[in-house]
Amino acid sequence: MPMACLPESSLEPNPDQIMNNKFKALIDVSAREINRMTSRPLYFLAVVILPLLSLLFFVSLMKEGVPVKLPIAVVDYDHTALSAKFRRTIDATPGSSVVMTPATEHEALSELRKGNIYGYVVLPHNLQAEIMNGTQPVVRFYYQNGLLIAGGLIQNDLTVTLHTLSAGVNKQKREAMGQDVPSVYAAIQPVKPEAHLLFNPETSYPVYVTSIMLPIMLQIFILMITVYSIGIEIKERTSREWLRISGKSVAVALTGKLLPYTAIFFILTMFSNFLLFRVLVIPLNTGIIYLVLLSLLYVLAYQAIAVFFVGLLPMMRHSLNLAAFYGILALTLCGFSFPIEHMPEVFRLWAEAFPVRHYMHIFQSQILAGFDFVYAAPSYLKFMLFLLLPFAVIYRLKSALIYQNFIEKIQITDAALAVVSEKSHIQ
């Protein structure tokens, strides 16, 4: 439809020439885009500097692995040799460090509310005496669960430490009775759980979070800059010139324009892989070729989605809003903060529309765990489907580029008139 409406319809050259012309047009469009990119610092910031800073931020924030030595308090009402020993043992655990010994529980709670500690243990009056005479005193501990990760770590750490202390008392009694040591352990803790991380014992959870946060940051930049680079042509009414250089083919126009970004973001994705596998030394359990393929697909899928957004809403302010909404939501719907399987059904389906979700699956299954390609194949297939999205809007986009009928009203008129015309437009 829009093809026929073009005012200047060209002659039909032979097929060879068409290919040559198209290739030349592609080069021209890319050259034009690179020229545009270097004309404003905005591009350099949004394509290189800020993505790089984001990557480095996440790598450096969590590089040390599981948070250690979280500050806690011990309220010692007993003041005996045993309670002192308890305090030292709690302090010596890798997960927590006793930074204060408030006199009362009330004080400890206040310190917790101030944010100085994440939990506290209360050693009651007569702890030692009651343990000796077998009246089973109660040792309470409290953890700040308003901060889920710190709270969970403290809960885990104190549960284990206090059980160890309990076992220690038990062991002393048994040794006093003359039992030998290995059987003592077996008697105190007949069933011992041993936690393994499936197929990837070397990686700690925070490192794993980093491996998801890096692609999530990159997708925001890919989406925003792709929408911008196309939308700005419509907004600034340069789209016809752009289309003319591309030989009136939207496919050539888009490919040529996005190619430089594809290259840069592919390099950035590979750099983030370098950070993950070389700097954070996450084990890489598959061929590097898959990593390259996955990185390339990741960049292309997000570019395709961004093109789809511009086609859907050619007025840039709206397509940018849509891209922002989608890009930020990826953090939630890729499912690493909260499992997708436990979300209401509709969000499970919605999550399928996020490439980062499929990226995460491939990353875990094939790259971290080293499972065969077949298990990740469905996710690769879904990646391919994203690449088809631009075809759904190509005609709509073409007509928007030609007719420029999605120009924001404000742009046309002069400053003072703009305000007035906008006012009357709204009323």
Place this chain on the structure above:
Amino acid sequence: MKIIISKTFERFRSAISNTALIFQRELHLLLSDLGVTILLLIVPVVYPFLYSLIYYPEVVRDLPVAVVDLSQTADSRAFIRKLNATPDLDIRYENISMEEAAEKFRKRENRGIILIPETYSSDLALGRQAVVSLYADMEFFLYYKAMVMGAGLVSIEEGNDIQVKRLLNAGLSERQAEVFSNPFVISGSAIANPAGGFASYGIPAALMLIIQQTLVLAIGIMAGTARERHKMGTLIPCDLRRMGTLRMVMGKSAAYFFIYAVMSFYMLGAIPAWFGYPDKAGFCQLVALIVPYLLSAIFFGLSLSVFFKNRETPMLLYLFLSLPLLFLSGIIWPLSNMSPVWQAVRSIFPSSHAMLGYIKMNSLGADISETSHEIAMLWKLTAFYFMTACLVYKTQIAKVKKLVLNAGGEQNETIPAL
């Protein structure tokens, strides 16, 4: 004397009326711009709803796991029954081999494997320690936690039962056996969020972040749009009636403050009440935190707005910060384990202090004195960003004045205020 007083009064009156004019104009501009209206009124309304629905189940229960029982004895079956009884785990597959369980894990049909060794029963009979292996999925922290906590506690409980049984067989009384195996009772309780709900933890903090992010984006978009509209690409209009740094900053800030004061009632009052999130903070406490937060965020936005030359620029250059700010707030990554560099970076953003302060007040029931550090930081930032905002507007006004003067007669057509 009388003249001076009346002159001062006149100046004061004009300052007030000009500020009111800027306030009114800004409010009108904000609400007549669809994009900004969405950002200011729709996003803060919709996001909390959306997130609350997504995180509706709050906690991870019934994690699908496979149990590989190599022992196949009464003892191992007793252990499995106990596992099944915990709300954390749902035993999907029993009586399968390790290979099958691993295969199902690859296909994501189970999210963890519990392996009971062949020697389980004989170990127990011979007084050796039986080791049960838990293979946990690391995909989600909550899965890992459910698996390790769920199965770990069952092991401790089962071990305890076995120990007591043995001591009973050895001739001790029930009470003696109990005291022997547990010299003291361990009781852990959560302060705030006892169910460990994800929404109760994440959404209040996210609400606070949304306030700052939408504010800065909206101010930036308005600034970019203003530059596009104004003839010479200046941030402020060529209208001499509104040339006053303080009037400019105060008038604009008042418009945003007004909108967000209203929105805060919804975000901090209605949303927690509707979805049952923690709401321990009283009205006065919230006001003590929110007022400096809104002010510092507005002045922060006004200061940043000088960098946004076009309407789209804030989306391209500022939006991404939302995710790093979430991690810097101290809600996810504990502050005690943050490097001094990131602590310093963290402290220049109003959201960091407001998020942590809000969690303290709302979840832990901290009062104003216990949140004094955050509130003091927010006031300091308010003062600092107020100065930078004034500086920005002062230089911009000077720029416009110069332009107008240089342009001389033909360009002197000042643009009428709306």
